[in-house]
Amino acid sequence: MSETEQQIFETYAKDYLPVFNRYKIVLDHGDGVYVWDIAGRKYLDFLGGIAVNVLGYNYPQLVEAIASQAAKIIHASNLYYTKPQADAAEKLAALSGLGKVFFCNSGAEANEGALKIARKYACQIHPEKSQILTAWDSFHGRT
Numbered sequence: 001m002s003e004t005e006q007q008i009f010e011t012y013a014k015d016y017l018p019v020f021n022r023y024k025i026v027l028d029h030g031d032g033v034y035v036w037d038i039a040g041r042k043y044l045d046f047l048g049g050i051a052v053n054v055l056g057y058n059y060p061q062l063v064e065a066i067a068s069q070a071a072k073i074i075h076a077s078n079l080y081y082t083k084p085q086a087d088a089a090e091k092l093a094a095l096s097g098l099g100k101v102f103f104c105n106s107g108a109e110a111n112e113g114a115l116k117i118a119r120k121y122a123c124q125i126h127p128e129k130s131q132i133l134t135a136w137d138s139f140h141g142r143t
Helices: 003-015 060-070 083-096 107-125
Strands: 027-031 034-037 042-044
Touching: none
Parallel strands: none
Antiparallel strands: 027 034, 034 042
């Protein structure tokens, strides 16, 4: 463990409220499906991001699109209309064939929305098959 890693761990211990256990890896950068720590070690990242940001790392087209949008509005509440969101909704609705899309801001909202949609669909098509099975102690978001 490098001195820099140790300093970062100590800063976290002093200033950060932990809500889950962490791996003793200090990430520095990523490219595609790989990430590197500050000591230069390469890892295959099976997460590709986290939560609602599972995009991988440093894809040129994605970096360009994010930079272009960040120069305009990086994030807006769903209380407002934006053209990029309207365009994304139109494309996703057409691709899915479901007619409508649901945008949300967290994994908890995504999972809760998916459960509600699945239950509504099941109740309309097969009411006898509308139960939702879950895994004990599984994580689906902070609600």
